[in-house]
Amino acid sequence: MMKKNLLRYGFRCTGWCGVLLLLTVDMKAQYVTTPGNDATTPLHLMKPDYTIPYGVTTPVMIKAVLDRIYHYLDSVTPMLLVDEETLSPVTALSDAGPGTIFKPGDFRLISYEWGVTYCGMLEAAAATGDRAYKTYAIDRIQFIGDVAAHYRSRLKELPGSITPVRSVLDPHALDDAGAIAFAMIKALRAGAKPAAVRPMIERYIDYILTKEFRLTDGTLARNRPQPNTLWLDDLYMSLPALAQMGTLTHDNKYFEEALRQYRQFSKRMFNEQNQLYMHGWVQDMDPHPSFYWARANGWALMTKVELLDALPDNYPGRELLLDRLKKHVAGLTSYQDKTGLWHQLIDRNDAYLETSATAIYAYCIAKAINRGWLDAKAYGPVALLAWNAVSTKVTARGQVAGTCVGTGMGFDPAFYYYRPVSNFAAHGYGPVLLAGAEMYRLLQQHPFEINDSAVQMIR
Secondary structure (H helix, E strand, O other): OHHHHHHHHHHHHOHHHHHHHHHHOOHHHHOOOOOOOOOOOOHHHOOOOOOOOOOOOOHHHHHHHHHHHHHHHHHHOOOOEEEOOOOOEOOOHHHOOOOEEEOOOOOOOOOHHHHHHHHHHHHHHHHHOOHHHHHHHHHHHHHHHHHHHHHHOOOOOOOHHHOOOHHHHOOOOHHHHHHHHHHHHHHHHOOOOHHHHHHHHHHHHHHHHHOOOEOOOOOEOEOOOOOOEEEHHHHOOOHHHHHHHHHHHOOHHHHHHHHHHHHHHHHHHEEOOOOEEOOEEEOOOOOOOOOOEHHHHHHHHHHHHHHHHHOOOOOOOHHHHHHHHHHHHHHHHOOOOOOOOEEOEOOOOOOOEEHHHHHHHHHHHHHHHHOOOOOHHHHHHHHHHHHHHHHOOEOOOOOEOOOEOOOOOOOOHHHHHOOOEOOOOHHHHHHHHHHHHHHHHHHHHOOEEEEOOEEEEOO
16 A cells, blocks of 8 residues: 555656656656666566665574674684794793783784673673673683783782783773773673682772872863863773672662763763764863764763663663663664664764774664663664674674774864774674674564565564
8 A cells, every 4th residue: 555655646746747748658667677677677566776685684694693703703812822922832821921922813802892892792692592602701801810810929020011911900091991891790790700800800990990080070081182081982991890890799889980970971072962972072172073983972872771781770860871872872863874884973974884883883772672771663673774784794704894993082074084994993893793692682572574665673
């Protein structure tokens, strides 16, 4: 009926001149040749020429993508100590000294990007039931803990700066601490050994609470590229870890600090008009650099989702987070590209399409639906389109393509437009694993169908 109505509407809109024209041309004028159609295809039977997968997506298909990433990462992130000069294995931890490093791979075992990747592996295991993902995360986190304990016992003879675990023993930035601590707490709750992991968590949390630079009102800040600077990225590099610590210890002080920080960042950086966050804020600058970088908005969105997931039900402050979550998702949805991806600068559709941010949005929207915070029928198709687009960026080898490399705060659009992309940008892997895990759950809870060539959630 919808198709018939559309055809009738199109006919009426031609007016009498249009009718006369139709009567005088060959009937073949009713048919259009496009890929997937030919000159004999009636208009109402023509198939859309989608550039991304637009059809039935199943948990099995998602699992296949996750498996490709897992097998690639398992093969290129060795869990081994080697001699720095000869690269020969250091088989006994007691032999590890100042010349010992982690065996080089495509990616580092200790970084904020790999904190997200460990979380992605844990979520993939929880969603699919495949323990291989969990083993990947827990084994490596415990290995880091064992190495850190060894070097910590030798601090008097070996300064922390010359060890392979410098950022564990002596964090220098939120990038060193928050994301990896968040992953370690989740690993601990998933079965990692407390003796190996808990001391690292305590050190990271102590850094966030007592050592990171702050503005005079206590807001976590940086002194670069300008003094007294806020980076939107730092929401994720601190607050989810604090919230998880609150869950781990049952101490509300961690929840309170996380919510306080979120409020102070949000009042400075959330734009109520376009419902997006600007990437940076500089004290005493007017106006502030208003660039809506996609991945930074991802860190802000994921922060809200992880805080809501950790906070007790009816905890004071949840209302603000839920309100901001709904507004932020609405803002982001209005800028989603026809491919399902989002642009490097969200509100500039001539900026390139970027994978890691899209994966973060897919994860967060799907998780919010699964938790009942967002409407499945309204936002399920948004998440599914995003996932389908992201899945095309995972190569046969399991690499994630189209990810922007590490990016500081910029003061002009060209800085963001021309940031390189690389399969070796570590920022892409964790978000894709997280997105796949949550989409796997979404499709189990909310089946969908193609109705008149449009994705609709059944429930």
